[in-house]
Amino acid sequence: xxxxxxxxxxxxxxxxxxxxxxxxxxxxxSGPPLLFLLVFxxxxxxxxxxxxxxxxxEFGGLAPLYSxxxxxxxxxxxETYGFFFSDFIYTEIFIKSFLVALATxxxxxxxxxxxxxxxxxxxxxxxxxxxxxxxxxxxxxFLVRIYAWMILLGPQAxxxxxxxxxxxxxxxxxxxxLFSPFAVLVALVYVHLPFMVLxxxxxxxxxxxxxxxxxxxxxxxxxxxxWRVTFPLSLPGVFSGSALVFIPVLGMFAIPExxxxxxxxxxxxxxxEQFLVTRDWPFGSTLSIMxxxxxxxxxxxxAKLGSRSRHHA
Amino acid sequence: MALxxxxxxxxxxxxxxxxxxxxLSIESGEFFTLLGPSGCGKTTVLRMIAGFDLPDAGRIFIxxxxxxxxxxxxxxxxxxxxxxxxxxxxTVAQNxxxxxxxxxxxxxxxxxxxxxxxxxxxLADKEDFYPHELSGGQQQRVALGRALVSRPQLLxxxxxxxxxDAKLREEMQIxxxxxxxxxxxxxxxxxHAQDEALALSHRIAVMRQGRVEQVDEPARLYGFPKSRFxxxxxxxxxxxxxxxxxxxxxxxxxMIPGVGEITAPPAANAAPGTRGAFAIRPEQVRIGLNSEVAxxxxxxxxxxxxxLYSGDVTVYKVHLVDGPMIEALLPNSAPGRAExxxxxxxxxxxxxxxxxxxxxx
Numbered sequence: 175x176x177x178x179x180x181x182x183x184x185x186x187x188x189x190x191x192x193x194x195x196x197x198x199x200x201x202x203x204s205g206p207p208l209l210f211l212l213v214f215x216x217x218x219x220x221x222x223x224x225x226x227x228x229x230x231x232e233f234g235g236l237a238p239l240y241s242x243x244x245x246x247x248x249x250x251x252x253e254t255y256g257f258f259f260s261d262f263i264y265t266e267i268f269i270k271s272f273l274v275a276l277a278t279x280x281x282x283x284x285x286x287x288x289x290x291x292x293x294x295x296x297x298x299x300x301x302x303x304x305x306x307x308x309x310x311x312x313x314x315x316f317l318v319r320i321y322a323w324m325i326l327l328g329p330q331a332x333x334x335x336x337x338x339x340x341x342x343x344x345x346x347x348x349x350x351x352l353f354s355p356f357a358v359l360v361a362l363v364y365v366h367l368p369f370m371v372l373x374x375x376x377x378x379x380x381x382x383x384x385x386x387x388x389x390x391x392x393x394x395x396x397x398x399x400x401w402r403v404t405f406p407l408s409l410p411g412v413f414s415g416s417a418l419v420f421i422p423v424l425g426m427f428a429i430p431e432x433x434x435x436x437x438x439x440x441x442x443x444x445x446x447e448q449f450l451v452t453r454d455w456p457f458g459s460t461l462s463i464m465x466x467x468x469x470x471x472x473x474x475x476x477a478k479l480g481s482r483s484r485h486h487a
Numbered sequence: 488m489a490l491x492x493x494x495x496x497x498x499x500x501x502x503x504x505x506x507x508x509x510x511l512s513i514e515s516g517e518f519f520t521l522l523g524p525s526g527c528g529k530t531t532v533l534r535m536i537a538g539f540d541l542p543d544a545g546r547i548f549i550x551x552x553x554x555x556x557x558x559x560x561x562x563x564x565x566x567x568x569x570x571x572x573x574x575x576x577x578t579v580a581q582n583x584x585x586x587x588x589x590x591x592x593x594x595x596x597x598x599x600x601x602x603x604x605x606x607x608x609x610l611a612d613k614e615d616f617y618p619h620e621l622s623g624g625q626q627q628r629v630a631l632g633r634a635l636v637s638r639p640q641l642l643x644x645x646x647x648x649x650x651x652d653a654k655l656r657e658e659m660q661i662x663x664x665x666x667x668x669x670x671x672x673x674x675x676x677x678x679h680a681q682d683e684a685l686a687l688s689h690r691i692a693v694m695r696q697g698r699v700e701q702v703d704e705p706a707r708l709y710g711f712p713k714s715r716f717x718x719x720x721x722x723x724x725x726x727x728x729x730x731x732x733x734x735x736x737x738x739x740x741x742m743i744p745g746v747g748e749i750t751a752p753p754a755a756n757a758a759p760g761t762r763g764a765f766a767i768r769p770e771q772v773r774i775g776l777n778s779e780v781a782x783x784x785x786x787x788x789x790x791x792x793x794x795l796y797s798g799d800v801t802v803y804k805v806h807l808v809d810g811p812m813i814e815a816l817l818p819n820s821a822p823g824r825a826e827x828x829x830x831x832x833x834x835x836x837x838x839x840x841x842x843x844x845x846x847x848x
Contacts (some may be wrong), residue, residue: 247517385574391565392559394585407576
């Protein structure tokens with residue numbers, strides 16, 4: 175073998191070995207998370223899709239797929255989907271949940287935007303401290319914080335007593351803050367506010383301050399500078415923050431359960447009820463699938479809007 | 488009445504006096520440059536004219552009106568920023584139309600003026616592009632168009648050519664000169680590049696440590712600097728300590744230690760005994776083998792120590808006998824192959840009696 179050919183072969187072998195190493199590395203890195211998702215997300219999802227096409231068992235759970243006894247319901251059917259659309263109450267709860275999620279998102283946006291802007295325009299040193307304060311509530315348990323709201327909004331709390339006192343002076347009936355849609359909304363906004371603040375801050379912090387100088391120099395008032403420069407440039411942050419609030423709120427069941435009244439149930443409560451109380455697993459699965467599909471539709475819509483505005487930014 | 492007038496403007500940042508009692512008067516239609524090293528206060532002056540910074544003392548008049556405390560959006564002044572600061576979410580046309588929209592001009596006027604500016608800036612085919620899709624030179628033209636579309640009384644330019652490469656910078660310099668002549672808007676230009684200032688300006692203010700050292704036309708600034716700093720900052724110059732021996736009508740006699748007595752042009756307030764410096768440009772210094780240089784009033788023997796050939800010219804560094812080094816710049820424009828002196832050659836160095844300038848301490 176000539177020396178040239180030898181070197182050529184050696185190089186080719188080396189390239190092959192490197193490529194093989196890269197493949198191994200790729201699997202080592204992405205393998206575990208992939209496995210995790212397969213076992214704990216894809217497989218249960220598939221089980222749920224199958225469950226939604228089956229009949230409920232006599233004592234809860236699922237009816238058998240096959241039974242020789244004709245009196246026992248068995249096999250696959252679209253019955254649960256028919257049931258979902260036959261009674262408008264379910265669609266109504268879906269619509270109500272979407273409206274609650276939308277309201278939460280909008281309130282979070284209006285509260286978070288000025289805060290994010292304030293943080294983004296503070297000195298670098300202060301910014302880190304302020305971001306820390308925004309995420310500080312995560313240091314305590316979610317449920318503990320919800321129970322804290324039960325106390326804060328309770329009839330014995332200063333807030334309720336002051337409000338009722340004022341109303342009494344005006345000759346009106348006292349209010350009950352706890353176990354009301356109001357309490358649910360307050361807690362939903364409280365819990366999800368950081369998820370809006372952080373993406374907004376991350377976006378606003380990257381804005382070039384020279385752009386605002388330029389806008390002002392070219393005759394834009396403070397109001398015009400915000401609506402024509404800052405806000406349009408922050409749209410990607412607005413969209414990702416909104417997705418981070420809207421989607422979890424749709425599936426939330428703990429807050430309405432603990433702070434809402436009997437009528438204040440959302441999709442999340444409905445699903446929980448099907449699995450744990452009514453024990454109608456096929457219908458619970460159907461509701462879950464409908465929720466997942468709606469959330470995916472929303473996420474797709476948000477991503478589309480977001481990418482369009484990102485393209486310009 | 489000057490279009491822009493700064494009266495005793497001072498700006499302090501803590502203990503630092505960034506701008507120290509600056510007075511300037513800029514005429515309508517002028518291309519005026521603030522030139523100085525970084526940190527000399529030129530950008531602070533510009534920001535105070537634009538309204539982004541307020542003076543601690545002094546007044547600023549634009550078009551005869553005292554606008555010292557007016558916010559930027561209320562001044563008939565637009566700025567071209569060093570980073571261009573184009574709005575990334577707007578197309579070229581939207582960027583250019585921005586100041587017209589802010590001024591609430593009628594829709595048809597906005598269209599007409601935007602189209603005119605796009606034509607003028609040779610951006611007509613780029614109107615629907617976004618800034619990130621443009622080259623540096625094109626972005627520069629959008630920034631200029633956006634600042635000029637509403638015909639401000641005054642255009643401020645903050646080192647607008649600094650981000651461009653050398654070749655493009657030269658092209659943009661010529662474009663700027665033509666543009667300014669075409670639109671007739673007064674330009675106030677800030678730069679630290681003296682060649683740029685000389686090439687573009689009608690007048691230049693050289694700044695140093697917050698003060699204006701000299702305001703003059705480029706040729707006068709180059710030929711007749713008033714201080715060591717200006718002489719040194721603008722172009723290359725030979726500078727020697729000197730003492731006035733005799734101040735006659737029409738010339739001055741100077742004593743340069745290590746060189747000898749020379750004849751220099753007359754200088755103001757140069758009584759015998761005055762100490763200062765004698766400065767002379769390398770292109771005013773001749774070197775030769777003997778006779779031709781010996782006819783000059785000032786000539787001294789020397790030895791070539793270094794030479795730098797750069798195509799069009801050659802720079803010689805000559806050591807004067809018992810004295811300092813002097814730089815001479817000779818054009819290589821003689822017919823045929825250029826002839827050079829070599830390192831180690833003994834030559835005569837000379838200059839005319841009316842060349843160079845005496846600078847006070």
